[in-house]
Amino acid sequence: MASIPYADPYVDAVLPRGVVRIGTADEPSPWLDIRHLAAHVDAVDVVHLHVGYGHLDAAALEAWAEELQRLGVPLVVTVHQLRDPAQVSPGRRDASLAAVLATAEVVFTLTPGAADEIAERYGRTAIVVAHPSITVADPELGAERGLVGVRVGAASGAVPDPPALVRAALSGAVSGGGRLRILVEDVAAPGLDPAIVALADEGGVELVRYRAGEWTAALQRLHVAVLPERYGTHSRDVEICRDVGTRVVAPSCGWFADQWSEVVPYANDEHGGLDPVSLAAAIGAALTRPMPRPADQVWREGQRAAVQDVHAEIYVQVAGDRTWA
Incomplete structure (x- = not known):
């Protein structure tokens, strides 16, 4: 084959x-x-x-x-x-x-x-x-209740306005009693919008850079992971989050919620764009729910x-x- x-x-x-x-x-x-x-x-x-x-x-x-x-x-x-x-x-x-x-x-x-x-x-x-x-949770790695994470980089067709997304995510994290972590891959860091860097410098959000091979651990440390793209169909990150026990807030485009019952949707697609109120509300709702347990390995192997x-x-x-x- x-x-x-x-x-x-x-x-x-x-x-x-x-x-x-x-x-x-x-x-x-x-x-x-x-x-x-x-x-x-x-x-x-x-x-x-x-x-x-x-x-x-x-x-x-x-x-x-x-x-x-x-x-x-x-x-x-x-x-x-x-x-x-x-x-x-x-x-x-x-x-x-x-x-x-x-x-x-x-x-x-x-x-x-x-x-x-x-x-x-x-x-x-x-x-x-x-x-x-495609992965298993690290038993030595703990997650922080209330910690919301979103991966951002330079503006793109899928994420045309990263600062707007970050501001909406921050609103949801704070209103839900949590805090926001911006995850930036090392190779993407130079393209990060200055407004996001300034927000981190002011202490509004935490900015964390990660290297290749560290992404699964970065997701496992979160209570909630936000998928930012306004178009797409399925996500490998949803499956990683299921395996490590991190709740997902995903855009309304595609079929992310079909992948896993712990996905909380928000309005974001290429026709209507990002609804910041919807994103903030989805994050707040996700934070009120218990942190999911990592997927049962025996069941996943079957x-x-x-x-x-x-x-x-x-x-x-x-x-x-x-x-x-």
């Missing part, structure tokens, strides 16, 4: 035992190159596309999918994002998904809401599989095994139906 990408936490978690993953961790994946496909067609039974194809336009993806068909290699697609937070306009993502979903043998997605949207927009039935556990079994069944099915070029 050729997975695109070759590896990442989700891809690793859903890989069934006994399935041989071939390829390398090169980016972009060589399996997205039509010439590579043709040269190595005898080495692969199934191609599973997850993410990592944003650099290709719809025409290139359509040609790639048609080449897979011509070679007789079945394509499985997992739709993680119906609306890509990394792309300003939805048009490119829509066209890309239309290109690959048109020829996919099987479509997976992570929530019932996303499956309904895929059926409505693309006419495809998607198999819903839960997002499996869930992951079930997801792997579903993938194994699909791979066997589509590989058995393969036609050889």
Whole structure:
């Protein structure tokens, strides 16, 4: 089985035992190159596309999918994002998904809401599989009751006005009897809005920089984590928070609340923008609830095994139906 990408936490978690993953961790994946496909067609039974194809336009993806068909290699697609937070306009993502979903043998997605949207927009039935556990809580690491955290960086299409978001989050944290921590990845720190830096200098909020590999611990220290993007579909951070026991306040776009029952929504999407009153109220409501316990590891391991079994069944099915070029 050729997975695109070759590896990442989700891809690793859903890989069934006994399935041989071939390829390398090169980016972009060589399996997205039509010439590579043709040269190595005898080495692969199934191609599973997850993410990592944003650099290709719809025409290139359509040609790639048609080449897979011509070679007789079945394509499985997992739709993680119906609306890509990394792309300003939805048009490119829509066209890309239309290109690959048109020829996919099987479509997976992570929530019932996303499956309904895929059926409505693309006419495809998607198999819903839960997002499996990708981490475990650190038993030596405590969380602070009342501590609200939000990750910010430079302004972007997904978060066009970071200071406005921070002010609304601060209002919610203070009104709920808590305090606000701004989380900034080290590499993003130079692009932080001066208004946020000034607010931290004045003592209004706490500014904490974290390095790669420290994100899970940063989330575990919180009572509430705020997802700031105004578009997106699913979030890996929701699953990390579930595993470590941190409540989530998530925007109304996408299907974050379908992922976990402990998600508190607030109004924020690309059509209406951020409603600061809604965000403040959601944070206040989240702080009044008890801090959730980390997910039961035995249950999460069973869930992951079930997801792997579903993938194994699909791979066997589509590989058995393969036609050889």
